[in-house]
């Protein structure tokens with residue numbers, strides 16, 4: 001691993017302009033990694049131009065907004081793509097025009113891309129990988145701002161250190177970051193406190209739970225319901241955690257009807273231990289072994305998927 005860390009640092013030193021990308025619909029790990037890397041580079045190489053690219057912001061936590069960057073800047077830059085396993089999902093495909101592309105990610109590397117890759121599938125978050133990297137270069141400055149961004153990414157991708165990929169190294173990384181004086185309770189509040197509206201939506205969702213057998217539960221939300229609560233399908237699916245701590249469930253899912261295509265559903269699937277990503281890929285999705293997504297399902301396909309998931313449990 002040391003060799004690749006040195007190679008990446010060397011590339012950062014070589015380029016005057018660095019553009020940092022991440023996946024579409026960014027979560028806290030994606031933007032946490034993006035702004036952590038940006039602040040670390042600027043803290044240590046203050047003459048460089050560093051840009052956080054992308055078109056969307058993250059709906060959770062407090063992060064700076066994405067920046068508008070010209071084609072020319074990107075073409076002359078070193079591009080670093082974070083937390084994104086396939087290039088189609090990068091939130092700004094212009095990264096491909098950069099002089100050199102580095103991919104740093106923790107998702108299964110099914111479709112490698114870029115000129116240099118740092119992929120650690122065992123890491124619970126891309127922010128965890130960056131923490132290894134910054135820890136390796138201990139002589140460089142790591143500010144409390146950088147530590148804050150990284151901690152937010154690790155905390156959210158592990159759902160507060162509860163996911164199966166939370167390892168000793170994950171906790172060591174969090175512990176390392178804590179040494180820089182981050183405010184742990186206030187980060188928790190920033191990321192996880194909910195508004196009264198959100199509380200009411202969560203209560204509604206709980207009332208919509210359907211159980212299939214003892215070990216499988218799912219929720220389906222129609223476009224009308226989403227409009228009534230003024231919530232976007234993607235944001236609504238984040239509420240899957242509302243049914244994530246039911247003892248009886250091995251697998252639980254949440255589906256939302258598409259805004260622009262009535263009768264079609266996107267879904268999030270979660271499991272305690274049973275791998276579900278192979279099945280998810282069959283339904284135009286994929287992801288981690290215990291957390292995957294599916295896309296563009298008709299109601300019948302959705303029911304068929306429920307049958308197949310039930311078979312996986314047996």
Ligand SMILES: [Mn+2]
Pocket residue numbers: 029030083106124125126157
């Ligand atoms: Mn991630």
